[in-house]
Amino acid sequence: MLRVVSRRLVQLVITLIALMTLVFFWLRSLPGGPVDALLGERATPQTRETLTRALGYDQPIWVQYSRFLKNVVTGNFGNSIRTGEPVADVISRSFPATIELAVAAMIIAVGLGIPLGYLAARHRGRLLDNVTIIVTLIGISIPIFFLGYLLKDWLTQDIHFFPPSGRISTGTDNTDVTGFFVLDGLLTRELDASADALWHLVLPAITLATIPLAIIVRITRASVLDVLDEDYIRTADAKGLRNTTIRKRHVLRNALLPVVTTVGLQTGALLAGAVLTEKVYNWGGLGTLITDSISGGRDYPVLQALILLAAAVFIVVNLLVDLSYAFIDPRVRVQ
Amino acid sequence: AESDRGEDDEAATSGTFIFAGAGDPKNFDPIFNDDGESFRPIRQIYDTLVTHKPGTADLEGGLAESWTNDPTGKIWTFTLRQGVKFHDGTALDAAAVCANFDRWYNMKGEAAQSQMIYYTDIFGGFAGSPDALYDNCKAQDASTAVLTLKKYKGAFPGAFALTAFSIASPAAMKQYDADTVTQNGDSFSYSTFANEHPTGTGAFTYGGWDKATGEITLNKNPDYWGDKAKVDKMIIKIIKDENTRKQELRAGTVQAIDFPAPADRKALADEGYEVLERPAFNILYLGINQKNNPKLKDLRVRQAIAYALNREQLVQTKGPGGSVVADQFLPSSVLGYAPDVQKYEYSVDKAKQLLSEAGATGLTLNFYYPTEVSRPYMPNPQEIFTVLANDLQAAGIKVNGVPRPWNGGFKDDVQQFGKQDLHILGWTGDYNDPGNFVGTFFGRPKVEFGDDALTEMFTAITKADATVDQAAKKTAFEQVNRDLAAKWLPAVPIWHAPPAIVTTKNVEGLVPSPLTAEEFNTVSITK
Amino acid sequence: MALLDVRDLSVVFQRKGATPFTAVDGVSFTVEPGQTVGLVGESGCGKSVTSLAIMGLLPRRGNTVTGEVRFDDTDLLTLRPQELRDRRGQDIGMIFQDPLSSLNPVIPLGLQVAEVLERHQGRSRQTALREAGVLLDAVGIPDPARRLKEFPHQLSGGMRQRALIAIALACKPRLLIADEPTTALDVTIQAQILTLLKDLVDQSGTALVMITHDLGVVAGLCDTVNVLYAGKVVERAGRHDLFADPRHPYTHGLLQSVPRLDADRGGRLHQIRGSVSDNIPWSEGCAFAPRCDRVVDDCIGETVPLEPAARGGALRCTNPVPQEVPA
Amino acid sequence: MTRPGGITTLADHKRRRIDELTARTSEGGGVSLIRDAGRRLLRDPAAIVGAVIILLFLIIAIFAPLVAPHDPVQRFPELTKDLTVDSVPGASAGHPLGSDPLGRDFASRMIYGARQTLFVGVLATLIGLLFGVLLGAIAGAVGGWVDVLIMRITDVMLALPSLLLAITLVALASESTQWTVIIAVAVVNVPIFARLLRGSMLAQRESDHVLAARALGVRRRHIVTRHMLPNSLTAVIVQATLTFAVAILDAAALSFLGLGDPDINRAEWGLMLGVDGVRYFEVRPELAYFPALAIILVALGFTLLGESMREALDPKNRR
């Protein structure tokens, strides 16, 4: 197990270094670049020149690279071009927002997906199963930003049921502790702030959950069907075990294995989906940060850090998945 | 901390005014900023020496009750308002004003200097630079500040009203290290003054910026020298998506939104929202680069392009409400506007005729247009391009559209490398001065229009700009505008498109400013 | 009275769009307490389906089971699922062919044994686990205390099969059904398992239904042998009779076609023509007819009945192999 | 095929009866596995629905110029005459679905949209497939450090979630065009295909039939191209079918983010939905509904077909 973890970590570091180098040189080779992004439309050639010198872009590329590397190694990703804040601050502010959203979505997807998938499998070929299959197929096929858009239009405009955007009502005096608004409210006993944040979370989380939900339902269904066909289920039946015991102890645990992997892989989809969902719901998370960093003036330092972060999150989550896999499946516990 | 949910409900009716802005500010040190989203809160926190009459671009006294200019145009004397206090309690006096001018001039470090866009533009340069306009500033007495420049500049006194030149508390700047701008990676860190303790004399004091929720809080300054704010608190909520701004307005969670989508204006008005149109103070033009395609050097060809454009229809179909066709590069409210310039009425026949006269039939032009951007004067560049390109095609000019991202190439390609034959771009005026419009575009050789062309135009504009006498200046610029339209035609003006603010019915006293420089102390919220 | 009395058991698989397929076609046999009965036949002849039908373990849908399975004089086929569950594992144990896939890979061995005890004997987890240790020891798994916490993949094939036997025997069932319990194992391990089974059956008096395709296995273990072909019993006899004197041409051919270790070497083996799928529906006569050397006109046209044989047992053949005259 | 030919004791009609009954349907068939799977596919309603949807759109796409009433980029003066910034012309004579905000026939744009959208999806998938298969085949066939290197590269590529990678690529491309989008979406798929193919090639390499071919002395090149590749490709083809759907959705998402093809003259559903559809949603929701529905349908079609293919090819489901 330890070997797998360390192997993954080494892999993580190498991947990150490779990504970093790639992104660095790529960015430097582009026209425009930070100078342009920093200067508004009122820039004059002088200011441009001053800025180029100030940023050290007149120096050879390898000097810039070594400086960049040195910074990164010391955990300094520079400042955001757009806001002038240290990138670490920008990201650590957006990160909890996205995590909050992603976790909520994952809770919905997993909490709903596994039971639904299980039910569909048990009702194989019957109405419930067919309906589930069709709905999940549509769930996979619908552009999620459009779904978000529709939900928002239906539930926040015609009937003011949910708030249209944001993470919390404007002007709510909530105290930042962790950056997870729902959690913060609970920690500081500002329960109504917590409730308010939760209320804001509903629609975005549902939107973001659609695709993972659909996929988890399908995987669970397929996996349960596979497991139901397994010899050991027949053995369990032959033991005369109660149906509930068989389901809980024998079917579910085995059926969960592929589901766990899927959940891990869905983190990627979740991050990507967050970009779209956050844009629709003005959710100030990493997704918004990415779009802002691209279209609102190419904010390269933030972009670089985001790319690394996304990769790191993805790899770490999958490492966690591997570990949980090992937890569920003893065959994987190596030595 | 206890919950303030209750306050939320009250907010709509009493103390708090929530305004949805469209983007993040950079920081709150006026001199380091150059964009509207930063200026919006800055304008509430600070005052300038000279300011604009609400709803116009006309000047009136700000921190300076009055000002005079000597005949050479180099010496400006400001008579300051009495009893004005900065938010930190220190008094605003001539010394404080001069401290600001000195601070700007003596700013150290390329990092900081590179961020002072307006200063470089207006004041030419810093201590030690031969182009520097600033000479000195003396506190004649507590309420009289005398600013001496090295030479006359037409931008003044309008430029004194620029939000970038707001007067900040020297004590606070000192305390919070305002001048420290450090470079870190590809960008800069600003001081705590700029980020956490902006201190001016404005109607609101800075209450904090919650970046996680995108809310900037401004509190009423009870000691304000002018009309005290009618609300206790103002929140600028940053919502980048125009659609979401509209939805929040409808949900009643904000009371005013900036920059509604052009398509939504009518619907919102019909629903009973107040659509406040700002008087037009911007210009969208179709730039022509004469360098790459020699045919464009021929005035007839440029005129043909002007004739080919159905600007009336463009305004009708794509122009935000209240937009008008532009026949010259400045709006009618600006000095030097000439009502009698040559107008190019839409005529495909004329365009074709001119083209064939110039032997330029079958012309193919590279038309650059920006993507990933929306500007007040250009809400949807792609659509505008499509319509313009269509018109040009109809006149027999082949158009090769080149979309480039605004920040990732468009500005470079157009303004630095001049790759285009045609492009669309525009400008929002900073102050009421013709030089701020035509001077910026055509006052000197620019890659954007093919640099070596039209020396005659440069000298004419430079001369007009240097004219001290206002009447003479007016005539000079009127002539410039007439010539621009008839003789030079370096670009085709398209429209003046005023951006709007939409508020709920119960918001009163919001006066839209042509410069998008609204002051919110006048805003009140009724039941 | 027989412990298990299977009467006219038929299983028809009906899949959407496919013609119904009769996998088991009126199989009848009885098992007396303490007796070992063999079901032999080639792949696909319906052995497993028979055993699953007895246990009520066939897939819930897509098949019809008819006939009677009387265990202790109650028809298992008519029991409600819950009642059947009470019997399975308690009264009837079952061992399957593939010991790896028949054990749940993610549950410790101990629990897999203990849960039967918990279920049927109302033991607490603690006691059940202790007893599970004893059981593992009884089936010859070394160091049982440690094994309890281990997982199936940590054991070798033989050990897994022992564990399965321990599970099946946990509640001391009166009937044990073993579906090819040694097919996946090596000969030396097979010998171990067979010896183990034999000993257990001998000691506990459990009746055993042994399903296999290996005639050799049957020869050493069973009291009575049923030979299945295409879903029907074609011959039933005591093991001595069957091996010494097979009457059905299929049984006969089968016995002749396997090389025997103790026989003389070389020469051609007797071979049965065609393959298992070359048969005709029983309704059309003898399914084996197309491959049969002794086929006569009477074999085709009408169903051949299973008739009692003179020496006990039964035979389904119009033209049986002539009885050998005892020397 | 040993027949009861040697039996002499049997009457002729009885023997014929036996022949009749034992004659298996596949006799003399020559049905390849693919054909067999195809047959199963044809019996699967989901596959048929999927295939019909795709075929329909494909026909529309191919014959767009014949089907569409107008040129998709032509602006109609009579429609734009009364157009204002907050209106979109509704249905009128000759324009069954009205026009878009620029006065272009919407029905024609929808029809040409099929062409563009499928073009983007198909091309992105094919490019991804091509490079993925190339890389995967090289890794799987050559092995050794080449394999390690290729796999490490795909690791890096896989470390970024698909849409994020696409976004990054588009953001990093100095200019965005239709090709940027296609390539970005394609690149995302490269490591997926590469890994899939490599994995299955490695499995093939150990398989008995490849071993048999080696034992026959078949040339290595031949083994790779005739045995390993074809047998590995099914999985890849299934994946590719499913990828079409994802590619179309990703392209639409890029358009929505403003990172897609910036040429709004191009009639492409994702662009139509992401730009006009959202912008004019309140004025004319059809501008969003039609492209969205079209995207959903096409994605659905590919997903249905892909999943059915996967099922049909699954050896578990073979009789």
Added chain:
Amino acid sequence: MSDALVEIDDLKVHFPIKSGLLFDRTVGHVYAVDGVSLKVRRGETYGLVGESGCGKSTLGRGLLRLVEPTSGTITFDGTDVRSLKGEEMRLFRRRIQMVFQDPLASLDPRQSVESLLVEGLKAHGLHKDKAAMRTRLRSTLDSVGLPASALNRYPHEFSGGQRQRIGIARALVLGPELIVADEPVSALDVSIQAQVVNLLGDLQDSLGLTYLVIAHDLAVVRHISDTIGVMYLGSLVEEADGDQLYERPLHPYTRALLSAVPIPDPQVEDRRERILLVGDLPSPAAPPSGCRFRTRCPWSQSRCVEERPELRVFDDSGQRVACHFAEEILDGSLRMHEVRAEIVRPGQDTPPEIGAGLIPT
């Protein structure tokens, strides 16, 4: 001895066990075949038996160099097979062919029978003369008892026995001298087994083939083999003429094996005495020291721990055995004793590594 078609000398096939953080290092070996020497005479059938995982298949594959042997020599008809390079080796393959256990898995599911057969011919340039090729295909099919109509059908359309015939035909079509048959009948139904066994015999008679038959079913092996080698954990423990082996098994493992094979005769079964082995085959990655069999051997002595017995010629019958105490056991002077079962971890069927998809090994 010149009558040996194949001579294997001290053949070793070790599979490295790899593991590592980024690039794999070898952390151990699976000693799949660990020093086997044997001779197969021209025209005879050499049978190889042993428990699952003892290295039979690996030996067969090593012989064909389908896996590269670690050391040892293979001489085929005077040619040093291991020294053949690239194209030489490829062309040489024509002389040794292989038949596999799982007839379906060993036939490419995408190819018709014809292309399966032609492939080998093409590889050796024998397809040039179309007519000759046709006759060759026909006659080969005929010799394995398949109709010519089988040519354009696909493997999955055949029954198990027929598939195995196709596999044999594929090997035969090249006219090999040696056929290595790896468990050619174990996957087949009992009634079909006989057909294939007979077919192999017939083909040998008519074509003068030499076989190396690998199987775990001792009865089958004995039926068809002239010489039988018994393998245990990577090495040959005994080798003898078939009858001789049955009459007089020398090695304790052979004895146990023989006694374990069930015989379809109740009379015999009831009377048989069994030597029951305890435990399972140890993992070939960590074979016991000394005699590989000692952990399960009821006759094992302390010498067995230290010294690995050589495969030695026992007497003039040519029987070879690798046991220190073969004589003592045979004459009964050494008594059986109790053996404690040792738990054996399932050997190399290593569990799928975590994230096997992401980390190739």
